[in-house]
Amino acid sequence: MLNARNGLIVICCLFPLLGYSSVLSATNNQSNELKKLYQAKNYQTVIRVGNVLLLETPDNPDARLFLGLAYYQTRQYNKAYEILNTTLASYPDYLDVRLALINTLLAQKRYSKAFEIIQEGLERHADDVSLQMAKVKLMTLQGKELQAVKELNDILNTHQNYQPAIDLRKKLIHNVQLDHLKKLYKEMDYHVVISKGSVLLLQSPDNSDVRLFLGLAYYQTRQYNKAYEILNATLASYPDYLDVRLALINTLLAQKRYSKAFEIIQEGLERHADDVSLQMAKVKLMTLQGKELEAVKELNDILNTHQNYQPAIDLKKKLTLKARHKKKSIKRTIANDQILTKETQSQYVFSMFTNNMDVTMPAQYWNYSSVSLYRHSENVHYGIELNYANRFNHNGIQGGLVFMPKLSRNTQLRLAYFSANQPELFPDHTVYGELYQNVLDNVTVSGGGYYQKLSNTYFNTYTGSIDVYASRFLFSFRPLYYQTKSGPDSILYRLHVRFYADNPDQYVGLIGYIGSSPDLFNLFTVNFLRVREKIIMAESQFVINKSLLFQLGGGYENQQFPDNRERGLFYLNVGLKYRFGHV
Known part of the structure; x- marks a missing residue:
């Protein structure tokens, strides 16, 4: 026969073999197949195969055990009881069957019958710890926690290092003490x-x-x-x-x-x-x-x-x-x-954003647009993004995946990978990672960077931020340090101020950049060109309804090249954000 004792105390455990010499080799093979199916949690298959097997060998106790266990797992307790009870009557010393029957009776809340089966088992196997633990389980289900603790003490007198009994006794003692604490609180004995x-x-x-x-x-x-x-x-x-x-x-x-x-x-x-x-x-x-x-x-x-x-x-x-x-x-x-404010109250967030630029050198209109879909859950946000760019009479698409797990209540990791095949517009590969940490109730700091690979070169961007929330204001500072493969390094500073309305989904803000960077509009030049940057941007977001938000912004950017040429860019930014599937 097959040993399922431990699997009855902790559901879905392995069932080692017992050497019952009276079971034929072919029957053992069939029983082993049932065991494998049960371990794989294919309970419906166990039921179907087990019933066929019992037509061939009606008295096969192992097949009857696994069939009963499968009925138990699928909550067909009456069928489980019927087959396990008749099997135990024929094989009263088959402990696994007895334990399976006890668990079935406990699931049916037939506590008196379960006690009877436990006592009969203890008469046959007085020192069996699985039966003793089943008795403890029955006591706890009946609300007899003090008696259960006493029973566990008796078990540990014989089995001093039996960890399940040690852990359960600790838990039950805690429950007794907690009940006493609750009683004192209700009686206002603070x-x-x-x-x-x-x-x-x-x-x-x-x-x-x-x-x-x-x-x-x-x-x-x-x-x-x-x-x-x-x-x-x-x-x-x-x-x-x-x-x-x-x-x-x-x-x-x-x-x-x-x-x-x-x-x-x-x-x-x-x-x-x-x-x-x-x-x-x-x-x-x-x-x-x-x-x-x-x-x-x-x-x-x-x-x-x-x-x-x-x-x-x-x-x-x-x-x-x-x-x-x-x-x-x-x-x-x-x-x-009273409009719903938090994006994490929605399961999905779909965003569309377009950034239109009137450029002075060359005299062209450029565009950068983005579409994304994010799934928000309790401990992780993840999604996909598609970005489109049109510059210098070239256009291309960049696609990527973003993954933002919440490591703790105050810690979040942000990871992303993007790929494209237009090196003049986007890096071939971009890898991003940044860790955010709340250090005070109103302060968040972060650190991370980007690795951006081009066809024959690369450049890294190292960054961090400090965000301070004061009343309805957000103040943010972020440096961006650019390190190219063989060209000049540069650093750009970003300052951000945002004011929130009563509804945090509505805000206005200003963003400024100053410093130097590679010419990120023409990635072919990153190894030999550094430009001075001055940027000012305005941003805003408004609520249309509980699900739909509208974004509007604009600004001006000035780039000064080493030969004193200048490029001006006038921005108009428009976006929509749609949230659906409220948690």
């Missing part, structure tokens, strides 16, 4: 929660549940700085722990740190777009900021999805009444204030 929670954290510093209740207790006792410290650190490690996020938001609101609270709410909505608790937290923030009309609009959006959500209904009535008596005029319409 100082006791702080005392006991602090002791528990010394034992397990990364325990997110204990940290939550400790932070809540600090909040309830108005120790907001301590509450913020522990909750903020916990959220950084567990960004999807919604209760921690909500507790941190309430703490920030109590501290009147509204900008930070908005940031935490928006980050939460990027991860849990339809969570009504976060939506209501956003409403609470708006009311604390005196934005009753905006809050009413947000409540309308909530009630479109959660029609009978009574807290939203009651609060809407209260705020509507308050807003009617508010004398202060609202300069911005409610619709503009």
Whole structure:
């Protein structure tokens, strides 16, 4: 027969062979085929082949075991129970069958019957650790965690180094202690929660549940700085722990740190777009900021999805009444204030952008356009880009892939590869990489570079940036250091200032460049030509609706060549961005 004991404790594990000499060699081969199919998770094939095999050899216990396991994996528990129960009746010492039957009964919540099968097994195999662990599992499902801990202690008296029992005992002890902490919190014994929670954290510093209740207790006792410290650190490690996020938001609101609270709410909505608790937290923030009309609009959006959500209904009535008596005029319409703002709330972002240039030397019109499609998910953004250029009576296309994984809550890596076959317009190959790191709540730094390969040469661009957010302003500084294969090196400095409206999707900005660089409009000259650059650009983005954004900009660029010739370029930039597939 085949041993499936470990596969019943941890689903889909391997099943080593047991040497039952009474099984014929041909039957063993057939059973081994079933085993391979089961390991490959081809459960439907196991069911089909197993049933055919049982027509030929109805009493084959291995085939019956795998057939029962396949039924279990496909949640056909009644069929699994039927075949495993009859098999165990014929082969009461086949432990794998007994364990499979126990798991099936636990899935059916037939706890009394499962206990009976476990006890019968222990009478036959008193020291079998798999049966003992099955008994512990039954106890935990019945909510008898203290009894389960006692049973695990008995197991470890015999099997001192049995890691599954050690790990489970640690988990169960934690659950018992956490339940006690919850009980104290519900009874409003906040100082006791702080005392006991602090002791528990010394034992397990990364325990997110204990940290939550400790932070809540600090909040309830108005120790907001301590509450913020522990909750903020916990959220950084567990960004999807919604209760921690909500507790941190309430703490920030109590501290009147509204900008930070908005940031935490928006980050939460990027991860849990339809969570009504976060939506209501956003409403609470708006009311604390005196934005009753905006809050009413947000409540309308909530009630479109959660029609009978009574807290939203009651609060809407209260705020509507308050807003009617508010004398202060609202300069911005409610619709503009409540448009969805974050791109990461959308699964896909499609962009079109065209950059038109009126050039003085030569007297031509140039164009650079780009089309992209990005997929946004919780921890990574990726997409494709196609770029088109028309200069010097030549035109060409560059295509590329972009991959931006989020390494942690505050760290993102941006990678890209582009390829083209028009060396006068685009490098043959471009490889880009840059790491972004939030070092403070309002400061981001980055570092990276480009490797650009041409047909018979190359040049590198080394860059970095520092971005500072102050109120509604973004201030950014980025140097670009150009290093060619055999030509002169150069450096160009970029300064960027942007002002955001109440809706972060709407902004205006100015961008300036000064310094020197290769003539990036004519890549054949990168090894022997360096030009002085002065560039000024204006940018803006406006919301058309929740999905569509419009971009408009323009500017002027002056290039001064070594022989004192100058080239002027007047820019007009237009773009559209469409977001769809809201998370």
